[in-house]
Amino acid sequence: MxxxxxxxxxxxxxxxxxxxxxxxxxxxxxxxxxxxxxxxxxxxxxxxxxxxxxxxxxxxxxxxxxxxxxxxxxxxxxxxxxxxxxxxxxxxxxxxEQTLAVRALYPALHLNLAADYVKLGRAEAARTHLRRARRASDALGEDRYGDGVRAAISRLELRLGEDDSSGGGAWGPPRQRP
Structure with a gap:
């Protein structure tokens, strides 16, 4: 109870x-x-x-x-x-299920940190968190949320000139930041 x-x-x-x-x-x-x-x-x-x-x-x-x-x-x-x-x-x-749910938080958290560092003009810190976001993205589901986070990671990779050599592949259409 x-x-x-x-x-x-x-x-x-x-x-x-x-x-x-x-x-x-x-x-x-x-x-x-x-x-x-x-x-x-x-x-x-x-x-x-x-x-x-x-x-x-x-x-x-x-x-x-x-x-x-x-x-x-x-x-x-x-x-x-x-x-x-x-x-x-x-x-x-x-x-x-809970462990996967916790792991699924990390891509968006690192993506947000990468975006923050871009705004502050700290490109290396942004790249570090962007790579962490990409590595953690395997915990995302194959759903709208997961597609959106992966798309946002891809957009920021393009903006920062990351080559996506981490094996992330091509993702869906761009979407607003989660």
Missing amino acids: AKRQGQEAADAVLTRIGQVVILHHAGDREEARHRLLDLWAEIGQDGDPLHRCTLAHYLADTHDDPSDELAWDLRALTAAQELTDDRSAGHGAAGP
Whole structure:
């Protein structure tokens, strides 16, 4: 019973994050940023890594300053690494589906970091994260989301002059950043 209540609470947080993301996508970037920051304060820096990863990932997109965006994207990656560490250390129920879901976060996280570094004029750091995004993209599904992330990786590779020698191959049509 307690486990079920914990799952419902976790689902409630992710639902709240999703609602704010809808607000952001509808064009109210400032209000979305404020609400996500309120959620961040509520969850805390030691809160559930999945919640922190998700929040930081979306918070980054609400910032105009590339340095602020980078800081939030780095927080998202750090939380994802904690999530991966917790799962691999045997904390929580981490079945094969959950492990794959965690691995599927990395391509978009590294892609976002690469894009941040491009905005900041740090091409080598951008290339490093872009290569990490490409290597991690094998965890993506063969679906719209996976196709979109792979397409965004390919576009940034072209922009940075990467030769795609990592074996990523050709991907679908360009799409907005995930």
